[in-house]
């Protein structure tokens with residue numbers, strides 16, 4: 276069953292499309308990355324999933340239930356970390372956690388979050404007003420795990436964290452997955468997605484560009500070619516580069532395309548023109564996504 280199912284979801288702000296006709300399905304037990312540049316529509320989507328913003332059109336199902344209005348029952352099953360966390364500045368981290376625990380009717384003895392705080396290197400006895408942005412994020416994350424939700428929705432959880440803490444947070448999220456939690460999180464850091472996610476959706480300009488399986492990423496069997504020929508003209512058609520890749524394109528004088536299988540046939544084709552520069556690489560997820568960005572920009 277899909278834990279999050281988003282169907283034809285759109286959100287307009289004063290006639291401007293923040294999210295357009297978005298479809299997503301997040302399955303039980305997976306870590307799903309939601310990636311896109313600034314202003315892509317990630318937070319707007321997450322706010323709609325959390326029933327904090329009303330969709331202009333479309334449907335959202337959480338745990339198979341229609342979720343267009345705030346529902347305390349659904350809310351209890353979800354841990355949500357917004358991109359900007361609001362905390363009560365005068366409290367210590369521990370007081371803040373104790374308050375949240377009480378709000379959920381949990382009886383905690385103070386040792387329940389010690390492990391997580393230790394893992395993230397967070398001093399819970401300091402006042403929140405003295406916390407850095409990173410420490411606030413850490414506290415927010417521990418807070419949204421307190422009630423042991425089935426689904427974790429995190430809006431840019433690692434932004435503002437140093438690389439060491441980012442890694443610890445990622446390890447902590449992996450551990451949650453081992454305990455059966457489903458995790459949906461937004462980021463613009465691709466390496467994070469590669470380390471952590473089962474699947475990743477890429478959004479830009481409010482529209483879904485693609486969804487990719489990270490494990491066994493199919494791009495690993497392909498080669499990415501970047502080639503500059505003598506002269507500036509577009510050689511895509513002349514060399515039949517679209518026979519290898521429908522999406523072959525020319526940008527800044529460089530022909531870019533990818534191809535499956537052995538290199539020989541491709542190199543033979545390329546040698547029909549005078550090559551000034553050639554690079555051949557295995558594509559990373561980043562290559563695949565950057566290509567999508569660039570192709571979108573061309574349109």
Ligand SMILES: Nc1ncnc2c1ncn2[C@@H]1O[C@H](COP(=O)(O)OP(=O)(O)OP(=O)(O)O)[C@@H](O)[C@H]1O
Pocket residue numbers: 288292293311312313314315316317318319320358463
């Ligand atoms: N409350 C609002 N009123 C008007 N426009 C909004 C509002 N919230 C978001 N937008 C616009 O919707 C678009 C998507 O914004 P959103 O915050 O969802 O992007 P994002 O992918 O989360 O970006 P970032 O990575 O910068 O947080 C942007 O053009 C933004 O300016």
